[in-house]
Amino acid sequence: MAIDRIIRVDMTTGDVSEARAPEAYALLGGRALTSRMLLEETDARIHPLSEAAKLFIAPGLLAGTAVTTSGRTSFGFKSPLTGGTKEANVGGQLGHRLARLGIKAIVVSGASPDGWKRLDIDGKGARLSGADDLAGRSNYDLHRELVGEALRTRAAATIGPAGEHRMSSASVAVTDPEGRPTRHAARGGPGAVMGAKGLKAIVVDDAEGVRTVPGENAKEFKGEVVKFSKMVLDDPRVHNTSRYGTAGVIKFVNRDNVLSMPTRNHREGSWEHADSISGQVIEELGKERGGKMLPCMAGCIIKCAILYNDEHGEHVTTALEFETIALLGSNLEIGPADAVAELDRLCDDIGLDTIEVGNAIGVAMEAGVLAWGDWEGTKRLLDEDVRGGTPLGRIIGGGTAHVAATYGIDRVPVVKGQGLPAWEPRTLKGMGITYSSSPQGADHTAGMVTARGATPDTLVKQSRQEQLTMMAVDSVGVCQFTNALPGDMAAFISERFGEPLSEDELLTLSREAIETEREFNRRAGFDREDDRLPQWLRDEPLPMPDGPSTFDIEDALIDEVWG
């Protein structure tokens, strides 16, 4: 079955049209597709929030199929946070639904001249209509209304108040299998771009779509699906993720020979109260309160999403991730888990990237705007200021570098303007190589390299390899926690489309896609100097058992990643 409809929505005129994807896009999906279309269809020098900007939404190449976790969706745009190319990747129920309606991509252009709009897509087509009744509303409320009880056929992608305010840390919330807005295309400000277009919500109903997209070589494809699921379930790394979610790593990264638990605006790498926010503690609390591990989309067999209830058994959040816990927890010296879970819910509700906002508040604490560990103050900051769009809220919502510029703070944890993930580049130097050289800015999902003790040359090679693998992962649309390798993905694509694709050919496609992103950045004015970590990560050491550790990979080696 061909998934080749490209829906185009011109917010300026209100026109909605549709066309077949060109043949050249046949083997492009997800990130590879959105990055390619961004480069081809927009001038890299436009303002990211201007009418000339576009938002590209594309499920991966395997979307709609029975491949586990394959419903991930890419949001591509010029980032108001970095000023460069951006792909924000999200799980949830959106990707499969789009694919099952045969939709390869949605392209939103222009800007509504007359108030807020919603886009409804189902078996009958795509329709744009007024949505001023949705204005000002937050994500939990929105998804309850837009998806309601239709959990088996509907998914929404919405912006909360942060996106309406066009904040650079605004996310797009995507419905999870329980109908909640807990999955976010978060990084780089997709919510701001959607907000600038005047698009409050996209609602997709695939009741009239196919049930499952088959492979062209149906039998072989099915064989690959079964083999892959077995591989995933047999992987001990997955067992850990399935039990504790990503929060399972906290015990490990907080140790004094890893120091990857950012504390006090990345000043330390270990927090004395880290136990109070660890995956193990969360598991224990869950046993008492009816917590459980859930899939973020139908068909996922990993189930890393922590459903977190409060002490009365009431739902608080379903995406208490390691990054969220680290940036909104230890980095701000906030705990225990209950406190962080509430902040996470607020971010989901308002529509915010937790990594960016955690970094932003860390810098605000450094500036003395509020005290380290001030949970009540942080809640107010999110719930009142950011939600309400007060001046202080807009400062925070503008992201990490924005807060630093506002308060004249020189210790800014960003690369290419994007806030640093928890994985610490001074001790896990391969992460620093990825943060520096990825066209996406500081992004741990761009290529995880957590090896320690390897030579710089080896780390450069690993970072390149992982970045190419992650480009493939984000383009076929599976979850990185499957630990899918290029060979696995090449096999899937071969059987899905009925044309043999080797592992090398897949990696060549990945390399081309990375170059597409780098070319956009070049046109937007980026050069080698943008492929750098901030200087303070080279100057301020973390105390490792074998001596103080800074990020000390030479610039020339960073430049070798992409040659």
Place this chain on the structure above:
Amino acid sequence: MAIDRIIRVDMTTGDVSEARAPEAYALLGGRALTSRMLLEETDARIHPLSEAAKLFIAPGLLAGTAVTTSGRTSFGFKSPLTGGTKEANVGGQLGHRLARLGIKAIVVSGASPDGWKRLDIDGKGARLSGADDLAGRSNYDLHRELVGEALRTRAAATIGPAGEHRMSSASVAVTDPEGRPTRHAARGGPGAVMGAKGLKAIVVDDAEGVRTVPGENAKEFKGEVVKFSKMVLDDPRVHNTSRYGTAGVIKFVNRDNVLSMPTRNHREGSWEHADSISGQVIEELGKERGGKMLPCMAGCIIKCAILYNDEHGEHVTTALEFETIALLGSNLEIGPADAVAELDRLCDDIGLDTIEVGNAIGVAMEAGVLAWGDWEGTKRLLDEDVRGGTPLGRIIGGGTAHVAATYGIDRVPVVKGQGLPAWEPRTLKGMGITYSSSPQGADHTAGMVTARGATPDTLVKQSRQEQLTMMAVDSVGVCQFTNALPGDMAAFISERFGEPLSEDELLTLSREAIETEREFNRRAGFDREDDRLPQWLRDEPLPMPDGPSTFDIEDALIDEVWG
């Protein structure tokens, strides 16, 4: 007489030292010197507000002499506003005093670990001391205390609250001949850099300095001085400036075939109430109120500074410049002159670049933060919010692009992050070439090209020539309103230093200095894409009599300015 002392102040250790300037700096002064030292002594990638950043202060090559207007001073630094090289040039009493003490440059490095400091320089040397008693105080109050009645020997350079808040639009205020803080090294945030170092004030007393610095060829130099003064006084352009100040151009630029009076965040080029803020009206008011035209430094024969009194004859401000009137007046739809004069005084008192802040408030008005023409609101914004460092005040103080990022506004009047001067690049396209290609960002003083009707090629040549001339002007330290030509300046340098320098050699030095600034920017990550006006100036036309006019000079031509 050799002016070759370089005073170095390490704010971290409190050390003050001094050394002879190297021979290589012999013919470098003012901007050429600060830009060169910035490149040689700092890593272009440091944060502009970090301890590793430096602030360079240097009078021009002719400082201390009898050459009219020759006491201008350069403040060089990495700009927190643009992220690139920056020279902010200022008149007032500072430059001559430094030169008469034999001081070629002051270099401030490090950052005070223990509160605010002041630097006192006189015939006995330079001393750093605690100044917590000055903290929080504004410029009028400060200069009254620091200079007091010693008008003939003292000058101060201070930061107001904006600099203490490390705002990117913060200026350094320099004493005028009446002891007031009305001359500002304003552009690009020198006040923020000084604030980040913990240096609240520099006080220079030249009572024990020489009276006038002579030329090596004393007689020939004196001859050049007399000839130059006569040339300046005979120039009809100077007559206009001496009578109306820079405000004299308003009647001209507001016309429908110039459209260079920015209105409503540069949306229009002519304001219906421009008469109420024109130089002619200000002259009339001055006659009734005891207004007068003053020199900004002793020995200036042009006297372009408008002393502006209120209706009771009380002093309001002494630097009501065209740029200030345009950006804080028509651009915000604020008038009449009394209203703008009060805003100007507030900016001088708080320590703010009026061009940057006028643009910033224009964008804030576009975002709906306050209404067009809301003078009371604008006063409150400056006097309470910016002065007090409230969140809203910090948003405004962060500058034009910062306000735009905060509110998600895509119509941002900046080049290289710096707010657009009044001179309109869509109708005076040569100005657009200068704004684009100057290493300083949008800066009208970097090279005025107001010719209309010339071909793009001619405008490129004129911009290059004017930029080289202005580099020379800013390096010898005279005022641009003398209309000094390279030949005049080469003659002065030859007789001042007793070694012949041709006009071509002077222009070669200028070219080298421009390349020095461009090299710093390159190292800081700038490339050709930074040499561009914002896209909306190419898209949004102004209505000229012969048809709509946009900025339409091709990128390739812009790149030809520096080849």
